[in-house]
Amino acid sequence: MNTLTQHVNALVEHLFDRPSGRHLVAVTGAPASGKSTLAAELARRLVLGKRAAVVVPMDGFHLDNGLLEERNLKPRKGAPETFDARGFIRLVRALKSGEEVFAPIFDRTRDIAIAAAVAVPADTEFVIVEGNYLMFDEAPWSDLAPLWDVTARLDVPMPELRARLIHRWLSLNYSRAVATRRAESNDVPNAQRVTDHALPCDFTFDGQPNPSPNPPA
Numbered sequence: 254m255n256t257l258t259q260h261v262n263a264l265v266e267h268l269f270d271r272p273s274g275r276h277l278v279a280v281t282g283a284p285a286s287g288k289s290t291l292a293a294e295l296a297r298r299l300v301l302g303k304r305a306a307v308v309v310p311m312d313g314f315h316l317d318n319g320l321l322e323e324r325n326l327k328p329r330k331g332a333p334e335t336f337d338a339r340g341f342i343r344l345v346r347a348l349k350s351g352e353e354v355f356a357p358i359f360d361r362t363r364d365i366a367i368a369a370a371v372a373v374p375a376d377t378e379f380v381i382v383e384g385n386y387l388m389f390d391e392a393p394w395s396d397l398a399p400l401w402d403v404t405a406r407l408d409v410p411m412p413e414l415r416a417r418l419i420h421r422w423l424s425l426n427y428s429r430a431v432a433t434r435r436a437e438s439n440d441v442p443n444a445q446r447v448t449d450h451a452l453p454c455d456f457t458f459d460g461q462p463n464p465s466p467n468p469p470a
């Protein structure tokens with residue numbers, strides 16, 4: 254059984270035991286840790302089990318490049334201060350309400366956010382939110398911690414993250430020298446910051462629950 258399947262099996266088993274109603278599931282970790290893949294597979298398995306599930310990415314809250322340039326933050330894109338954190342927190346609180354919500358996504362190829370690209374219908378039972386700073390011990394991001402019903406972190410060793418981050422730029426047709434420079438000047442420091450300021454989660458990298466996971470609410 255591969256690692257992804259183990260992650261998903263543990264989470265699905267835990268989620269199926271929860272009572273009916275809206276549940277917010279946070280899938281977090283450093284850049285390139287595999288959050289999007291895990292979140293998508295988790296949603297697929299829940300839907301196969303006849304449970305309504307939608308994935309909402311945090312990356313739709315990137316500040317526009319024009320704003321980043323005005324604030325001299327463009328080279329740091331992806332760092333906590335380059336997101337609309339408070340806007341994202343408002344979205345999560347709206348998701349918690351159980352009403353229909355529309356969320357943005359980020360188009361990595363075009364390097365822009367697209368508004369209202371994901372619909373979360375009112376009957377969605379599991380909203381799987383994925384992003385770097387969902388369980389992050391810096392204000393205002395730390396306000397998110399009490400809003401989640403279940404939290405899962407992918408804890409990938411830094412050498413592996415570095416290789417994946419370089420590959421991400423290579424896949425966008427940058428040379429290896431440029432890809433390495435972009436990863437090491439920004440992405441790797443962001444990944445280290447996520448790791449250094451991580452709040453405890455119910456589930457960790459190997460998909461096993463911590464000794465005292467949050468009980469069903």
